[in-house]
Amino acid sequence: MSVVLQVEGLTKVYGTGCPRCLELTGDGAGTNTCPRCGSVVACAGVSFEVLEGEILGLVGESGSGKSTVLQCIYLDVEATSGHVRLRGHPGNVLAADRESRRELRRKRMGMVYQDPQRGLHLDVTAGGNIAERLLEVGYRHVGAIRTRAASLLACTEIPVERMDDLPRHFSGGMQQRVQIAKALANNPQLLLLDELTNGLDVSVQAQILDLIKDIQRQTGVSIVLVSHDLRVVRLLAHRTMVMKNGRVVESGLTDQLMEDPQHPYTQLLVNCVL
Amino acid sequence: MIEVVELDKTFCMHLLGGKEVHALKGVTFSVGKGEFLGVAGRSGSGKSTLLKCIYRTCRPTGGSILYASSDGVVDMALIPDLEVVGVRREMGYVTQFLRPVPRVTALDMVAEPLRDRGVDGVTARREAMFLLDQLGLPSSLWDSFPVLFSGGEQQKVNIARALITRPRLLLLDEPTAALDQASRMRVAAILEEAKEAGVTMIGVFHDREMLYRLADRVLHLDEGKVKGFSGKEGPSMRGGKNDPPHSRIENMAPTLWE
Numbered sequence: 001m002s003v004v005l006q007v008e009g010l011t012k013v014y015g016t017g018c019p020r021c022l023e024l025t026g027d028g029a030g031t032n033t034c035p036r037c038g039s040v041v042a043c044a045g046v047s048f049e050v051l052e053g054e055i056l057g058l059v060g061e062s063g064s065g066k067s068t069v070l071q072c073i074y075l076d077v078e079a080t081s082g083h084v085r086l087r088g089h090p091g092n093v094l095a096a097d098r099e100s101r102r103e104l105r106r107k108r109m110g111m112v113y114q115d116p117q118r119g120l121h122l123d124v125t126a127g128g129n130i131a132e133r134l135l136e137v138g139y140r141h142v143g144a145i146r147t148r149a150a151s152l153l154a155c156t157e158i159p160v161e162r163m164d165d166l167p168r169h170f171s172g173g174m175q176q177r178v179q180i181a182k183a184l185a186n187n188p189q190l191l192l193l194d195e196l197t198n199g200l201d202v203s204v205q206a207q208i209l210d211l212i213k214d215i216q217r218q219t220g221v222s223i224v225l226v227s228h229d230l231r232v233v234r235l236l237a238h239r240t241m242v243m244k245n246g247r248v249v250e251s252g253l254t255d256q257l258m259e260d261p262q263h264p265y266t267q268l269l270v271n272c273v274l
Numbered sequence: 275m276i277e278v279v280e281l282d283k284t285f286c287m288h289l290l291g292g293k294e295v296h297a298l299k300g301v302t303f304s305v306g307k308g309e310f311l312g313v314a315g316r317s318g319s320g321k322s323t324l325l326k327c328i329y330r331t332c333r334p335t336g337g338s339i340l341y342a343s344s345d346g347v348v349d350m351a352l353i354p355d356l357e358v359v360g361v362r363r364e365m366g367y368v369t370q371f372l373r374p375v376p377r378v379t380a381l382d383m384v385a386e387p388l389r390d391r392g393v394d395g396v397t398a399r400r401e402a403m404f405l406l407d408q409l410g411l412p413s414s415l416w417d418s419f420p421v422l423f424s425g426g427e428q429q430k431v432n433i434a435r436a437l438i439t440r441p442r443l444l445l446l447d448e449p450t451a452a453l454d455q456a457s458r459m460r461v462a463a464i465l466e467e468a469k470e471a472g473v474t475m476i477g478v479f480h481d482r483e484m485l486y487r488l489a490d491r492v493l494h495l496d497e498g499k500v501k502g503f504s505g506k507e508g509p510s511m512r513g514g515k516n517d518p519p520h521s522r523i524e525n526m527a528p529t530l531w532e
């Protein structure tokens with residue numbers, strides 16, 4: 001099976017940084033903040049790959065660096081160092097020029113943000129949000145755009161008659177569905193999902209997770225799924241990485257991680273879920 | 275088919291101040307192609323841990339598990355996770371307890387491993403129905419949720435899930451513990467059929483009747499160590515090829531392993 005995403009040594013330091021930042025932070029140090037210069041090592045030395053059609057889970061407590069990893073890959077924030085390879089793109093994604101960055105975000109990746117306000121224009125109709133995406137990838141005919149938007153909304157189980165309503169007036173669960181529809185509009189090879197069920201009630205969470213599983217089956221898209229909740233990751237992810245203080249402390253097949261966790265922090269997480 | 279050499283597994287429980295449990299200590303044995311190896315031992319002797327190491331839901335702390343996969347010999351104790359995923363595709367594993375997924379029906383749970391291998395939903399569900407029928411799970415339950423099932427009904431779902439992919443190696447952890455006598459006999463017949471089709475099996479059974487009916491040899495574990503082996507009495511000791519055919523449940527629909 002072919003590798004869709006390969007990440008090597010991804011590091012993001014917020015702040016001026018000093019030569020000892022990496023050494024003075026992380027699992028052993030028990031902090032992500034450099035005691036010498038005060039910089040925050042949001043993530044460091046993160047390496048992994050995602051295969052075609054695979055769902056990779058990323059768990060860890062709040063502030064452990066999960067969103068930072070996604071945002072660096074999606075080129076929302078500038079990584080301090082590292083290599084990111086995406087199938088079909090020559091060279092390091094992190095070093096791409098402006099034009100290719102735009103292409104990468106428009107055509108190859110989709111992102112669903114923890115906060116729907118970041119992923120959606122709440123005062124543009126649901127259909128309009130999706131149309132924006134479609135225009136970026138070259139759709140021109142209004143009829144074709146509406147047809148595609150309707151089918152994406154249907155796929156994420158938004159009633160088509162809500163297509164011309166504003167996401168501002170939608171429930172949190174519906175906003176997340178519109179975000180998912182928008183992220184899928186360009187048929188991405190990689191979908192990045194950040195805490196997409198946060199703040200939703202349990203039954204809506206369950207529906208969204210089922211939806212993701214169905215979409216993955218139908219489209220074969222590769223997914224990186226970020227959550228602080230091991231229960232969410234356990235239901236969907238084939239493999240899982242555990243982050244703490246900006247470092248990956250353990251990774252493995254999800255069932256292996258649940259059954260035989262090695263790192264003290266993973267053991268704590270697993271024990272809280274059981 | 276499988277050669278386990280000096281297998282060790284130690285669990286280190288950090289939450290209990292680093293307390294260690296030595297679940298397996300220097301376990302060595304081999305299983306031939308098409309053989310049914312039974313595993314017996316007291317509760318806590320390491321039987322489940324042994325199967326988990328072979329399937330790699332547990333990471334062995336020492337030794338090797340050489341498995342002759344259809345792509346050549348691999349060491350399940352050492353190969354990277356991504357390779358494990360590939361090798362597992364030819365294994366079936368009936369866990370001691372089913373972990374039902376909320377909101378997934380019995381039929382879909384059974385069909386899932388096939389769908390994961392790219393088989394379309396309709397075909398996968400048809401196969402699932404065939405198996406659940408063979409196992410005697412009432413069809414009224416097929417579209418309800420295993421979360422609500424009795425232990426025995428869950429176990430049938432679990433067995434069907436493992437069989438549906440027609441594995442080359444089948445790992446069974448107390449597959450019949452929760453079943454009534456009639457269901458046990460059905461499972462025994464299905465496993466015998468699999469054996470005739472050449473499937474290699476390693477099975478943990480508390481129930482001696484099942485153990486000695488199915489197993490060619492039995493590995494006895496005691497506190498994580500191999501205490502010894504026992505076999506079927508008489509000439510069938512080495513393989514059971516000359517056994518009289520076992521009684522069959524009548525009307526066993528078209529065979530699973532044609």
Ligand SMILES: Nc1ncnc2c1ncn2[C@@H]1O[C@H](COP(=O)(O)OP(=O)(O)OP(=O)(O)O)[C@@H](O)[C@H]1O
Pocket residue numbers: 259260285286287295296297315316317318319320321322323324370
């Ligand atoms: N994840 C784990 N962490 C710590 N110890 C474990 C873990 N899993 C198993 N053990 C320990 O390893 C030993 C062997 O357990 P195992 O489940 O293999 O026993 P078993 O022979 O299958 O028993 P039973 O017949 O009751 O199913 C036991 O002492 C058990 O407590």
Ligand SMILES: Nc1ncnc2c1ncn2[C@@H]1O[C@H](COP(=O)(O)OP(=O)(O)O)[C@@H](O)[C@H]1O
Pocket residue numbers: 014032040041042043060061062063064065066067068069
């Ligand atoms: N823009 C930023 N400026 C400074 N620090 C940041 C910024 N974004 C994130 N951080 C810090 O980086 C660390 C990781 O954050 P984040 O990746 O959002 O964590 P998670 O998603 O795992 O909760 C945190 O300590 C956070 O405060």
Ligand SMILES: [Mg+2]
Pocket residue numbers: 066067068114194195
């Ligand atoms: Mg976050």
Ligand SMILES: [Mg+2]
Pocket residue numbers: 321322323370447
């Ligand atoms: Mg057991």
Ligand SMILES: [Zn+2]
Pocket residue numbers: 017018019020021022034035036037038039
């Ligand atoms: Zn520093």
